[in-house]
Amino acid sequence: MSAAPGRILRLVKGGPERDALESGQVDAVLDRASGTAFLLPEAERALSSSSGEPANRLLAALPRLDYQRVRAELELEHLTSGQVLYEPGARIRHVYFPNDAVVSLLVVVEHKALEVTLVGREGMVGIPLALGTELAPIRALVQGTGSAMRMKAASFREELERCIPLQREIYRYAYAKLLQARQTAACNRFHQVQQRLARWLLLTDDRVRGNRVHLTHEFLADMLGVRRVGVTNAATKLQRRGLIEYHRGDIHILDRRRLEAAACSCYRRGEALAG
Numbered sequence: 001m002s003a004a005p006g007r008i009l010r011l012v013k014g015g016p017e018r019d020a021l022e023s024g025q026v027d028a029v030l031d032r033a034s035g036t037a038f039l040l041p042e043a044e045r046a047l048s049s050s051s052g053e054p055a056n057r058l059l060a061a062l063p064r065l066d067y068q069r070v071r072a073e074l075e076l077e078h079l080t081s082g083q084v085l086y087e088p089g090a091r092i093r094h095v096y097f098p099n100d101a102v103v104s105l106l107v108v109v110e111h112k113a114l115e116v117t118l119v120g121r122e123g124m125v126g127i128p129l130a131l132g133t134e135l136a137p138i139r140a141l142v143q144g145t146g147s148a149m150r151m152k153a154a155s156f157r158e159e160l161e162r163c164i165p166l167q168r169e170i171y172r173y174a175y176a177k178l179l180q181a182r183q184t185a186a187c188n189r190f191h192q193v194q195q196r197l198a199r200w201l202l203l204t205d206d207r208v209r210g211n212r213v214h215l216t217h218e219f220l221a222d223m224l225g226v227r228r229v230g231v232t233n234a235a236t237k238l239q240r241r242g243l244i245e246y247h248r249g250d251i252h253i254l255d256r257r258r259l260e261a262a263a264c265s266c267y268r269r270g271e272a273l274a275g
Contacts (some may be wrong), residue, residue, distance in 0.1 A: 014123060034165035046079045055099035057122045061169050070151075070159050070166065070274045077150040079103070079142045082212075085125060095126030095156045101146030102207045106224065113139060114188075115223040116181045120144075120207025123173045129153055130160055143215075144208050187266040193226050194234040199265035200224060201244065201253065211253040238262065 054060045059067060079085075079101040086092060088108050096103070102120045116138070119125050125140050125148075134153070151159075160167055187196060200223060204213050212254040217235065221228040235251075238244045243259045245252040253259060260267065 010273065054097075054149075055121055056097040056124075058124055058173060059097055059149065060168050062163075062165050066163050067259075068133060070163065073151050073155040073159065074149040077148050078191050079144055079148050080144045083142040085140035085142065085211055087139055088136060090136050091134050092126055092129050092136050093153050094195060095124055095153065096150050096152045097124045097147040098148040098207075099146060100144075101142060101148045102204060103143045104143045104146030106141060108139050113141075113222055114225045116184055117177055118143070118203050118207060120230060121193070122207070125234070126153075126156070127170070127174050127177065129156055130167075130174060144204065144213065146208070162220065171219070183266050183269055187264060188225055191264040191266065192228045192234075193224065194237055195264035197231065197234040198238060198259050199267040201251065202256070202259060202263055202267050205253055205256070211256070213251050214249050216249045 033247065054067065054071075059070070059269070060061070062070065074097070077096065081097075085094075085096065085103065098120050100121060102118060103125050105117050105119060105125070106115050119140075125192045128135070128137060160170065187199070191199075200220070204215075205211055217228050217231045220231045220235075224231065235244070235246050238259070239246050241262070242251070242256070243255050243262060245254055
């Protein structure tokens, strides 16, 4: 089988290597006897573009020949929940095209952070590079563990200059994200916490595998810019209505159709913009 282009950890029985395997930090396992690298399922899915469409929709929108050239500059990266990709003011050294990872973009004000948008397989992290700046204006925080295709900043700028389809997709996506950020600002001002929580859960569900997410009330409060008790009350109401099931940070969406009805109209508008 083919070997992942990223790191390959040579596993032995038990110990920290097994922990790394179980936590999803390993892309492939090397058979010492044959020297063959066996891709784990997540890496196999991420690299399925060799025989089909890329998992990332922005990359999948490129013409095949353009994608094949861009793909040579991509490397598979495993992103872990809680990992910070950029801090405000830091130089952007890589851009990321998530496959099944989810990244929150947060504005930091006086040591407090408020989420303005989510990035999943529909787009990329590192838009400022495409707009002519090398410094990150926000914090990029991995919310959902998964994989992404990573490209060096210099390579991305070169590809952006010579690949018109890539320019078109990046600029379209940047515009959609700008409109989504404006919609989020209005949503935070005018809509109730329960509606906003339903919207946020739907946005996250759209970008992860399955219908379960692991999020504490404290984390949700930071994302929504409200007090923890506000999130607790909103989550309790959604659970009593049979829309979600919440236990020790694990949120299971039970009835997506009704959860969409409980969310504010910003969810449908925002997803329409993202395409």
